[in-house]
Amino acid sequence: MGSKVFGVAFTSDKQLDEIVTILTEWKNQKATKIPLKFFDCSKENHYSVEKYDNNIYAIYNIHLSETCLSEHALWEERIKSLQCDWLISFIDCSFSSYHAYSLYKNGKFIRSAHQQIDEPTTFIGEEQDFEIPLLSADFYYEDVVGNIIESNGMTDKEMMEKYFKTFKIQDELLGEEYLVRELTDLLSNKYLGFNIVSFDKKPLEEVLLGLHD
Numbered sequence: 001m002g003s004k005v006f007g008v009a010f011t012s013d014k015q016l017d018e019i020v021t022i023l024t025e026w027k028n029q030k031a032t033k034i035p036l037k038f039f040d041c042s043k044e045n046h047y048s049v050e051k052y053d054n055n056i057y058a059i060y061n062i063h064l065s066e067t068c069l070s071e072h073a074l075w076e077e078r079i080k081s082l083q084c085d086w087l088i089s090f091i092d093c094s095f096s097s098y099h100a101y102s103l104y105k106n107g108k109f110i111r112s113a114h115q116q117i118d119e120p121t122t123f124i125g126e127e128q129d130f131e132i133p134l135l136s137a138d139f140y141y142e143d144v145v146g147n148i149i150e151s152n153g154m155t156d157k158e159m160m161e162k163y164f165k166t167f168k169i170q171d172e173l174l175g176e177e178y179l180v181r182e183l184t185d186l187l188s189n190k191y192l193g194f195n196i197v198s199f200d201k202k203p204l205e206e207v208l209l210g211l212h213d
Helices: 016-027 062-070 072-082 129-135 156-162 176-191
Strands: 004-011 030-033 046-052 056-060 086-093 098-105 108-116 122-125 138-142 164-169 172-175 205-212
Touching (some): 016 030, 016 046, 016 056, 016 072, 016 205, 062 072, 062 108, 072 108, 086 176, 098 176, 108 176, 129 164, 156 164, 164 176, 172 176
Antiparallel strands (some): 004 086, 030 205, 046 205, 098 108, 108 122, 138 164, 164 172
């Protein structure tokens, strides 16, 4: 079936119960604890609030991560209540090839990336240092049987409609369909110190919530 992980992460000096209060104020709803067996971060009203070392928090929820990509003014306002220096969002839905992330720093939107099957990969905002090695890597196109294809004046978009794009990163190869997923890992490691998409680290505290009117 594949993985599906959605959410936002940030640092804050606040306590976990204060983060929960801020979340309910954002949504203007009440929170009720729910058992793990019923929790699904792809449901709009399900939230997992987790605290890690170094005052790092993560809130797993699909609606939060998706609005981070497009509703920049909303999140610039929400960040004020968190009192955080930076915030990242992440989407990793492998079974539908849906990968995305965003970055906010000093209360402002900085960068986002979005990649979904049968759609062009999009980047908005300022290119970040952690992205440069991948985005500037050499690449080539190949057909379904692995033959390398020359572009012959065709645009990248035209080539990708017919062929597969592969990046050459040092001694490794990376298919274009995994580009944003790989960049999400780099983003997470840079700001959190661990890979949040792969659940590399267990939280110190956690609460599973259902929000309702």
